Amino acid sequence: MDFVIAGGSALMPDGTIEQADLRVSAGKIVAVGESGSASARRWRADGLMVLPGMIDLHGDAFERQLMPRPGVRFADDMALLDTDRQLVANGITTAYHGLTYSWEPGLRDADSARRFVTGLRQLRPRLSCDTRLHLRFETFNLDAIDEVIGWIEAGLIDLLAFNDHTDDIAEKLSDRHKLATYASRTGLTGDDFAEMLRQTKARAPEVPAAMLRLSNAARAASLPMASHDDISPEMRADYLALGCRICEFPLDRRTARAALDHGGITILGAPNVVRGGSHAARLGGREAVAEGLCSVLTSDYYYPALMNAAFTLVNLGLADVGTAWNLVSANAADAVGLSDRGRVAADQRADLLLVSWEAGSLPRLIATFVNGEAVFTADNPLRMIA
DSSP states (O other): OOEEEESOEEEOTTSOEEEOOEEEETTEEEEESOOOOTTSOEEEOTTOEEEEOEEEEEEOTTHHHHOSBTTBOOOHHHHHHHHHHHHHHTTEEEEEEEEEEOSSSSTTSHHHHHHHHHHHHHHGGGOSSEEEEEEEEETTOGGGHHHHHHHHHTTOOSEEEEEOOHHHHHHHTTSHHHHHHHHHTTTOOHHHHHHHHHHHHTTGGGHHHHHHHHHHHHHHTTOOEEEESOOSHHHHHHHHHHTOOEEESOSSHHHHHHHHHTTOEEEEEHHHHHHTSOTTSOOOHHHHHHTTOOSEEEOBTOTTHHHHHHHHHHHTTSSOHHHHHHTTTHHHHHHTTOTTSSSOSTTSBOOEEEEEOOTTSOOEEEEEEETTEEEEESSOHHHHBO
8 A cells, every 4th residue: 555644743763753754655664754646645644753663572461361360261363363453552563472381281381382383373464463473481391392493493483582480480389379379370289380390490400401402493593582580690691602682671780781781682571661660679660771771672461561661761751752762663673683664764664653642641542554554543544544
């Protein structure tokens, strides 16, 4: 479809905001600052900001569509289709679904992971958002190493992250309520879950070699890799040695700084910014942005937080619009090598947002375009097209 987004204030790659028409053709921005022919179809964007679509590198809120209550499971295709609507209605045009593949039975077990990987591949043509797979691999899931290497070689994974939640879970098992929470998503009794964890942790000597095999396969496939919940500069260095440039949710300032000082990329959660702190008592998102310790923001567990986090930073005076928006667009694209999106510029994908915003207020998304197609409109589109 060929059209012009006319009258809007566009965020330019240099961070400035300029009133400029955008000409779109065949899914790409073909010109910025040109209105095209008088007969061209026009989307009226008067009084609106024109922003690059958001790129969400880590989002697992889709799990709530899969299992909205413990033990209550819905079909993957239904969950993915509903999640797709949520994504584009929140301005996310490229999404990396954070699928956890764990040693635990239940929501994150082998059958669930296999079904999800297959289902996402089959469903992609029906999805409005450019939806990709971020495999969050639990490092103690040793029996799945060969399978995941096969997925990597087949091109089924778009981002590989190394997770290790065994120690964190073990520390909480003395709390019967938390034990019940963990057990409820697996279908096991509390005692059976605790015994499974003990047997899993006993295989710790096998983990380093398995991680090396996986990282070698990822490097051979030029697959971006991340580490998750790094707790120290030393842990960050170990993951960097494996090829993990991306550091998701570093524990503290020292760890984040160590990541950046060695050419890494730091990811923090947008809910952290919106809420004013980490729900897990970790590095605060607002402080990290203000101190230059955050490269990218992600939705984490709540899709609406991503856009609101960017404007929260602006409203608080912690970043200008260009800097804040780069955290959810250009920086994220660069982190995973997506050179065709994340900026309002000629030859970029026409993944664009029309946003209504006044300083001090929360934004209102008016329209979302993915690859030049209007996939969400908050208002009657017939009023917007001239």
